[in-house]
Amino acid sequence: MERIEDKHGVKRYLIQITVNGDDRTLLVKANMLLVNVLRDRLDLTGTKKGCELGNCGSCSALLDGKPVNSCLVLAVEADGHEITTIEGVAQSDELDRLQDSFVENAAIQCGYCTPGMILSAKALLTRNPHPTEHEVRQAIAGNLCRCTGYVNIVKAVLAAANRPENEIRGVA
Amino acid sequence: MYVPDFDYYVPDTLDEACGLLASLGSDAKVLAGGTDVLSKMKNELIAPKALVSLKNIKGIEGITYVPGKGVVIGTRATHNDLVNSDLLQKRYPSISNAAHSLANNQIRNRGTVGGNLVNALPSADLPPILIALDAHVTLVGRYGNRIIPLEEFFVGPSRSAIEPDEILTEIVIPDQATTGSSYFKFGLRRSGALAVVGVAAAVVATGTHVDRARIVLGAVGPVPMRAKKAEQLLEGNVATEAALEEAGRAAAAECRPISDIRGSEEYRRDMVRVFTKRALRKALHLERTPELAKTEGGNGDGTH
Numbered sequence: 001m002e003r004i005e006d007k008h009g010v011k012r013y014l015i016q017i018t019v020n021g022d023d024r025t026l027l028v029k030a031n032m033l034l035v036n037v038l039r040d041r042l043d044l045t046g047t048k049k050g051c052e053l054g055n056c057g058s059c060s061a062l063l064d065g066k067p068v069n070s071c072l073v074l075a076v077e078a079d080g081h082e083i084t085t086i087e088g089v090a091q092s093d094e095l096d097r098l099q100d101s102f103v104e105n106a107a108i109q110c111g112y113c114t115p116g117m118i119l120s121a122k123a124l125l126t127r128n129p130h131p132t133e134h135e136v137r138q139a140i141a142g143n144l145c146r147c148t149g150y151v152n153i154v155k156a157v158l159a160a161a162n163r164p165e166n167e168i169r170g171v172a
Numbered sequence: 173m174y175v176p177d178f179d180y181y182v183p184d185t186l187d188e189a190c191g192l193l194a195s196l197g198s199d200a201k202v203l204a205g206g207t208d209v210l211s212k213m214k215n216e217l218i219a220p221k222a223l224v225s226l227k228n229i230k231g232i233e234g235i236t237y238v239p240g241k242g243v244v245i246g247t248r249a250t251h252n253d254l255v256n257s258d259l260l261q262k263r264y265p266s267i268s269n270a271a272h273s274l275a276n277n278q279i280r281n282r283g284t285v286g287g288n289l290v291n292a293l294p295s296a297d298l299p300p301i302l303i304a305l306d307a308h309v310t311l312v313g314r315y316g317n318r319i320i321p322l323e324e325f326f327v328g329p330s331r332s333a334i335e336p337d338e339i340l341t342e343i344v345i346p347d348q349a350t351t352g353s354s355y356f357k358f359g360l361r362r363s364g365a366l367a368v369v370g371v372a373a374a375v376v377a378t379g380t381h382v383d384r385a386r387i388v389l390g391a392v393g394p395v396p397m398r399a400k401k402a403e404q405l406l407e408g409n410v411a412t413e414a415a416l417e418e419a420g421r422a423a424a425a426e427c428r429p430i431s432d433i434r435g436s437e438e439y440r441r442d443m444v445r446v447f448t449k450r451a452l453r454k455a456l457h458l459e460r461t462p463e464l465a466k467t468e469g470g471n472g473d474g475t476h
Contacts, residue, residue, distance in 0.1 A: 001182065011179075011180075013180070029177070030177075030179070031174075031175040031176065031177050031178060033175060052173040052214065053211045053214065053215070054275075055276075055364060057276070057278055063281070066252070066281040067278050067281060068281050069207075069278045069282070071173075072206055072207050072210050072211060073206065074203075074206060074210070076180060076182075076225075077206065077225065120277065120278075138277070139277060141276050141277065141362070141363030142275075142276025142278040142364065
């Protein structure tokens with residue numbers, strides 16, 4: 001990771017990250033947080049900022065496939081890693097089955113927690129395609145929904161898990 | 173929230189990292205997972221002038237078995253590495269359970285074992301079970317290594333025996349005869365809650381005859397503490413219900429809890445009594461009484 005010092009003595013680092021499959025090279029200060037790189041530098045504003053202290057999960061992103069709070073990760077520490085945000089879940093204009101399931105089960109109220117919820121659920125289904133309700137609740141325990149919509153969120157994740165893998169949207 | 177400016181260092185070796193820490197002095201902090209350091213910096217509780225990242229240092233992240241030494245946990249292993257380790261699941265599932273009871277999935281994916289220990293919170297979930305299993309830690313400094321029992325590592329709330337130019341590199345759980353071990357946590361929520369009371373037990377027993385007992389209490393004193401009187405009451409005796417109750421009462425008497433927002437001193441003592449019994453019962457593989465089975469699914473040993 002190259003360090004570049006400007007004429008005022010401010011140090012910046014050249015980081016290389018892969019975001020939603022695209023390789024990105026960015027010049028950041030050491031105190032730049034990953035959440036700010038995603039939102040302000042890459043315009044990926046689906047990643048939200050809530051508590052900013054790792055309690056609410058609205059800034060969740062997948063770092064090498066695992067959910068992390070992007071508000072507690074320095075961009076320089078993510079150098080060389082792969083990041084998935086909510087924008088990387090759908091494939092072109094085709095929603096992921098989890099996203100479909102959230103829509104079908106009315107698992108969205110204000111929507112602020114939804115990107116984080118979907119990423120936590122996505123990581124769960126990748127490692128455990130048929131979780132129990134208890135496992136779903138544990139996987140999203142770090143994502144707070146203050147509309148108290150947990151019942152439908154859990155229902156949506158379980159419904160997505162139980163759908164046949166090859167089901168095409170719109171076909172019963 | 174803003175992380176104040178700092179100088180960032182990414183050494184490739186431990187030697188280099190210790191050299192940096194020595195030359196930067198107390199203005200520097202070690203950065204591992206960052207879940208603690210960065211939230212403290214945002215809250216303006218600490219303002220280090222420099223952060224020394226461990227991210228490029230190899231060989232301090234695995235969980236391995238080293239014959240003749242024991243189970244070695246690298247400092248940079250995350251909490252979820254402990255949860256998912258086949259080695260720990262097989263040998264010391266109580267450590268995986270304790271790690272699982274901590275914070276939430278996002279934090280467990282990022283926060284490290286070394287950070288949890290060096291942070292030295294009295295309510296931390298890993299120290300009680302690691303102390304109960306006689307773990308020791310290796311501290312690497314510029315002039316050599318120190319190996320100290322984890323029991324002696326904690327010296328006060330948020331204070332440990334580590335020197336500013338030292339790095340905790342590994343936690344070793346030595347080979348031991350063990351019948352079973354357990355960690356029971358009582359928190360105000362099932363996730364994302366600090367322990368109000370945490371009790372770890374590790375026992376060696378012949379049937380129900382207890383040969384050796386380790387009972388370690390968290391969140392009820394300035395540092396994680398062994399309940400030595402309770403241990404003595406059990407060792408050499410049969411673990412009857414009455415003996416477990418007696419041990420629970422002894423542990424409740426010898427702990428030193430404070431009253432705070434999470435629980436009063438009186439309440440914590442009574443929970444120490446209850447959770448000491450539960451931890452011992454589980455470590456000894458004793459059947460739960462019907463009364464206890466009813467409470468299963470509430471706060472427990474982190475398996476829920």
